[in-house]
Structures are given as structure tokens and as C-alpha cells.
Amino acid sequence: MKLLILILLLAVCRAVQAQQIGLIANTDGRKTISLDGQWQTIVDPYESGYYNYRYQPSDNGYFKNAKPKSKTDLIEYDFDSSATLNVPGDWNTQSDQLFFYEGTVWYKKSFDYPRKPDTRLFVYFGAANYFADVYLNGEKIGQHEGGFTPFNFEITKLVRDTGNFLVVKVDNKRRLDAVPTLMTDWWNYGGLTREVKLIETPATFVHDYLIQLQKGSRQRVSGWVKLVGEKLSQRVTVRIPEAGISKTVNTDAHGFAEVDFNAELKLWSPESPKLYDVTIEAETDQLRDHIGFRTIETKGTDILLNGRPIFLHGVCIHEEAPLRGGRAYSREDARTLLGWAKELGANFVRLAHYPHNEFMIREADRMGILVWSEIPVYWTIQWENAATLENARNQLGEMIARDKNRAAVVIWSVANETPLSDARLTFLKNLISHARSLDATRLMSAAMERHYINDTTQMIDDPLGEYLDVLGCNEYVGWYDGLPEKADRLEWRSKYQKPLVMSEFGGDALFGHHGDAGARWTEEYQESIYHHQIAMLKKIPFLRGTSPWILTDFRSPRRPLPNIQDYWNRKGLISNRGEKKKAFYVLQQWYKQL
Numbered sequence: 001m002k003l004l005i006l007i008l009l010l011a012v013c014r015a016v017q018a019q020q021i022g023l024i025a026n027t028d029g030r031k032t033i034s035l036d037g038q039w040q041t042i043v044d045p046y047e048s049g050y051y052n053y054r055y056q057p058s059d060n061g062y063f064k065n066a067k068p069k070s071k072t073d074l075i076e077y078d079f080d081s082s083a084t085l086n087v088p089g090d091w092n093t094q095s096d097q098l099f100f101y102e103g104t105v106w107y108k109k110s111f112d113y114p115r116k117p118d119t120r121l122f123v124y125f126g127a128a129n130y131f132a133d134v135y136l137n138g139e140k141i142g143q144h145e146g147g148f149t150p151f152n153f154e155i156t157k158l159v160r161d162t163g164n165f166l167v168v169k170v171d172n173k174r175r176l177d178a179v180p181t182l183m184t185d186w187w188n189y190g191g192l193t194r195e196v197k198l199i200e201t202p203a204t205f206v207h208d209y210l211i212q213l214q215k216g217s218r219q220r221v222s223g224w225v226k227l228v229g230e231k232l233s234q235r236v237t238v239r240i241p242e243a244g245i246s247k248t249v250n251t252d253a254h255g256f257a258e259v260d261f262n263a264e265l266k267l268w269s270p271e272s273p274k275l276y277d278v279t280i281e282a283e284t285d286q287l288r289d290h291i292g293f294r295t296i297e298t299k300g301t302d303i304l305l306n307g308r309p310i311f312l313h314g315v316c317i318h319e320e321a322p323l324r325g326g327r328a329y330s331r332e333d334a335r336t337l338l339g340w341a342k343e344l345g346a347n348f349v350r351l352a353h354y355p356h357n358e359f360m361i362r363e364a365d366r367m368g369i370l371v372w373s374e375i376p377v378y379w380t381i382q383w384e385n386a387a388t389l390e391n392a393r394n395q396l397g398e399m400i401a402r403d404k405n406r407a408a409v410v411i412w413s414v415a416n417e418t419p420l421s422d423a424r425l426t427f428l429k430n431l432i433s434h435a436r437s438l439d440a441t442r443l444m445s446a447a448m449e450r451h452y453i454n455d456t457t458q459m460i461d462d463p464l465g466e467y468l469d470v471l472g473c474n475e476y477v478g479w480y481d482g483l484p485e486k487a488d489r490l491e492w493r494s495k496y497q498k499p500l501v502m503s504e505f506g507g508d509a510l511f512g513h514h515g516d517a518g519a520r521w522t523e524e525y526q527e528s529i530y531h532h533q534i535a536m537l538k539k540i541p542f543l544r545g546t547s548p549w550i551l552t553d554f555r556s557p558r559r560p561l562p563n564i565q566d567y568w569n570r571k572g573l574i575s576n577r578g579e580k581k582k583a584f585y586v587l588q589q590w591y592k593q594l
């Protein structure tokens with residue numbers, strides 16, 4: 001009997017969660033109420049707010065936010081007298097005690113919300129690293145896996161006019177079957193690392209849309225709109241006033257309509273990052289966005305932007321906050337990082353190794369910087385685990401759902417330095433076709449490895465190359481692979497007639513540490529790597545892009561060397577304090593010539 005009740009309960013829980021709709025696109029264009037600021041938190045290394053002493057999920061966990069009702073009541077936690085953490089923000093850099101912490105922290109935020117008739121309410125998380133269990137007023141409303149993509153849950157029926165409490169259990173324990181897995185070369189910053197907000201919508205609303213140029217066309221805008229709610233069949237008008245466009249379509253019984261029209265548009269490019277005001281007007285909802293229009297394709301070994309060959313001269317960036325360290329999360333952070341990339345002469349950034357916050361993409365759109373965006377399928381993933389694949393597909397889907405209307409994004413990448421095997425190829429092929437089914441317009445890539453076929457010849461022949469549009473390749477000639485001069489002797493070959501982006505190269509230098517060019521960790525050694533690399537890169541006939549590793553120093557638990565690394569990967573062209581190293585100027589000089 002007990003078992004039956006349990007099964008029934010599970011089924012009901014599933015049903016409640018299944019009703020959740022997917023990611024709400026363009027939260028910028030919506031009425032939102034920010035939940036950023038101080039949240040009450042409880043650090044819970046043993047997860048005793050979740051499991052009872054028999055290690056079974058407890059009905060009375062911290063999510064109940066219980067208070068003693070009498071002086072005899074025994075309750076062993078209290079959010080309201082616990083420490084607070086700022087949201088957005090990682091916990092590691094907000095408290096010395098949490099610097100190396102990997103485990104569970106409970107977050108609680110109270111809010112009032114005067115409910116309005118005929119509206120729906122969602123709670124939206126920009127990201128929570130890594131697992132999030134979310135509860136409102138003591139009830140579970142959903143869970144999410146993956147530390148770098150947004151998610152939302154509907155709370156229309158649960159929210160009260162006053163005294164709501166939102167509780168989130170965030171757990172950043174690394175796991176072998178997760179994406180990423182146990183081993184990474186970046187800090188596992190935990191917490192509610194991006195903004196949290198309430199989103200209010202009409203009862204039937206524009207849930208998502210795609211408004212982009214059709215692949216291969218510079219006039220034809222092609223896409224779709226999707227409504228969610230009761231009144232699914234509606235007239236929806238897409239307007240681009242500046243281009244004189246007003247196109248009305250009727251959504252079908254599922255709330256879906258395709259949108260196609262010709263338009264004379266000034267195309268988006270790094271030189272002229274033109275964004276148009278676009279409005280989507282349904283009978284019950286209206287939404288506004290700023291959208292750029294451009295095409296991206298490949299032809300032989302060329303990458304074509306708006307039909308013309310382009311060289312992607314860029315740099316890799318981690319989502320490490322400039323100057324203060326910790327996760328970057330704000331528009332100001334994005335402006336600083338992308339501003340430095342511009343100063344370097346970049347027209348392109350590789351956002352490593354996971355989807356960055358939305359400000360980065362929106363600012364890249366405004367500043368005219370092309371973006372490579374990727375998911376954390378990094379090093380050793382459990383290729384044969386179906387749940388791991390599902391998780392990677394989901395993170396890929398959420399990345400594309402959020403950013404598919406951004407002109408800046410030209411490349412989706414599915415993996416970084418993954419070791420060759422049949423299982424890995426099957427896994428990555430699955431991701432590539434999934435991405436293509438969600439977005440047919442962008443280029444697919446992956447950062448691969450290469451190998452030597454003799455002492456001086458580097459070969460790109462990873463079987464994955466066959467399924468990519470752009471080959472990505474990481475190499476550390478001069479750092480992990482020989483000394484800087486080794487680059488002078490190398491010849492590069494590829495099995496594929498496709499463009500290559502050298503997606504990583506570089507070496508470590510501590511800012512202000514000087515010596516001769518043969519001494520590791522000095523700015524001179526790093527400078528020498530860049531001199532030799534640039535000379536080598538110029539000779540690769542099919543090279544169409546570069547994103548050296550990396551714009552700024554970033555924290556990594558793998559880098560303990562005292563007085564040099566101190567848990568920072570020092571391959572930055574700029575230090576963690578914003579100081580430019582010598583190699584910055586070497587690269588800048590090359591990029592300014594391009």
C-alpha cells in the first residue's frame with residue numbers, strides 16, 4: 001500500500017513538473033521584478049536540510065522554512081538569523097569559509113506580490129551552479145541541472161499576496177556523470193551566480209520566437225512565433241518599423257506560426273553592428289527586441305559573413321569577473337571584458353567553456369563582436385551514459401533557446417579537447433544534429449586536438465571534423481609542447497577542406513615578473529610564445545580565425561604554484577588586476593594590421 005501511494009505521489013509530482021513550460025525567451029522585453037540582493041543562506045555540507053538521518057529525502061526539509069510555534073518546539077535551523085549572500089554572485093568569493101567549498105547551500109528570499117487577474121507569474125534564474133531544487137512556500141516547484149544556462153518555473157497558482165518564501169537548494173558537488181565532469185581547469189564557483197527575477201506575463205503570451213535571416217539569404221527573414229496559454233489561435237504582427245516591415249500571421253491550434261518576409265535591411269557586422277527594433281504584437285501580448293540581421297556560412301576553407309570572407313581575430317574569455325575575481329554577472333563586467341577584447345583589436349571572442357551570462361551576448365551584439373558559444377562538454381565526459389547525453393542536450397538547447405536571436409553569435413561549439421573514441425563520436429554527433437535541428441543558421445564547431453604525423457607536421461584528422469562546419473583546434477606549442485621556437489618548424493595539414501580556427505594557444509606569465517625570454521612564467525617568455533605563434537599561424541593556408549588562451553587570468557584549483565599561480569591560471573594577456581602583459585601588445589599589433 002505504502003509503495004502504491006509513493007508511486008502515485010511520484011506520478012503527481014512528475015505531472016506538476018511536466019506542466020512547466022520551456023524557457024521564456026527575451027526576459028528583457030517583459031515586466032520583471034528583481035529578486036537580486038541579499039538572500040538568507042544556510043551552508044549544509046551534509047545536506048541535512050534535505051535528507052533525514054536514514055539518508056531519505058525528508059518531508060520537513062529546510063524548504064519548509066519552519067519556525068518554532070512554542071517554546072518546546074525543536075527546529076535546528078533558522079534562515080532569518082543565518083548569514084546572507086548576495087545574489088547574483090558565487091559563494092566562494094563572498095566568504096573566506098566558502099572559498100574551496102563544494103556542496104549544498106540553501107538560499108531563501110521572501111517577497112510580496114500583489115496578484116493581478118489574467119496574468120501569469122514565473123520565477124526565472126539566469127543560472128545556478130550546479131544543481132538547483134526550487135521551492136515556493138514550502139512546495140517543490142522544480143529542479144534544474146547545469147550551471148550555466150537559464151531556467152524558469154511557473155508560480156501563478158502558488159504565489160500569495162504577501163509573505164512568500166522562495167527557497168533554493170544549490171549544490172555544486174562535482175560528479176563523474178555530470179556536464180562538466182570531475183576534472184576542469186576552472187573554479188567551481190557555486191551559488192545563484194546570475195540574476196533571479198519574477199516575470200509577469202499575460203494569460204496567453206508570446207513564449208518564444210525566432211526572427212533571423214534565412215540561411216544563405218540576405219533579404220529573406222524567416223522564423224516563427226510561439227504562444228502559450230488558453231487563446232492559442234491569434235493574429236500576430238511582427239514589425240520592424242525602421243525597415244517598413246509589418247507582417248501579420250495567424251497562429252495555429254498549438255499557438256505556432258511561421259514568419260517569412262522579404263526586407264531591405266542594413267546588415268549587422270563588426271564594423272556596423274546595426275540592431276533593429278522589432279516588435280511582436282499578439283492580440284493578448286506585446287514584446288520588443290533589438291535584433292541584428294546577418295548571414296554566416298562557409299565555402300571551402302572560407303568563413304563568409306554577409307557573403308564576404310572574414311578572418312576571426314579574437315580571444316578566449318572565461319566568465320571571471322574583471323578586477324574583483326569570482327563569477328562575472330553584470331552588464332559592467334561584460335563591458336569591461338569585451339572592451340578589453342576590442343582594445344586588443346578583436347572582432348571575435350570565444351566564450352569558454354560554458355554559456356556565459358546574457359549580458360555578454362547582448363553587449364557583443366551592441367559592440368559588434370562575433371561570438372563562439374559552447375557547452376561544458378569538456379575533457380572526459382561519460383560518453384556511454386544516456387543521462388549524461390540528455391543533460392548535455394538540455395544545456396545545448398537552453399543555450400540556443402536564450403541566444404538564437406543574437407546576431408553576434410555565429411558559432412555553437414559542442415566540445416573541448418575530448419579524447420577520440422567511437423562512443424565520444426556518437427555522443428558529439430548527436431549534439432551536433434540536435435543543435436542543427438534547433439538552429440539551422442549558425443556554424444557548428446568543437447575545439448579538437450591534433451597530433452604529429454612526423455616531427456614537424458601537425459595533422460588535423462579527428463573524425464569529428466567531418467560533422468563540423470568550422471574546425472577548432474587547441475595547441476600549446478611553446479608551453480606544454482616544446483619551447484616557443486618549436487613553432488617555427490611546424491607545418492599544418494588538415495584532412496578536411498574546411499576553415500580552421502586556432503581555438504587555443506598561449507602560455508603562463510605572472511604580470512610584472514620579468515626575466516629573459518627563456519625563463520618560464522616571465523612576461524618575456526609569454527611574449528616569445530606569441531611572436532613564434534603568430535609567425536607560424538600566418539603560414540597556415542586554411543586558418544580563418546584565432547582565439548588565444550586567454551584574455552585574463554582566471555582561477556583554477558589545478559594551479560597551486562606559490563607566488564606564481566596561487567590558484568590562478570596565468571595564461572591571461574591581462575592579469576586578474578587588469579594589468580596588460582607584454583604579450584597583449586604583441587597580439588594587438590598583429591590584430592591591428594589585419
Ligand code: GCB
Nearest residue numbers: 185416417474504549569571
Ligand atoms: C586547455 C583547456 C583550457 C585550459 C588550458 C590550460 O587546453 O582547453 O581549459 O585552461 O588548456 O591553460 O592548460
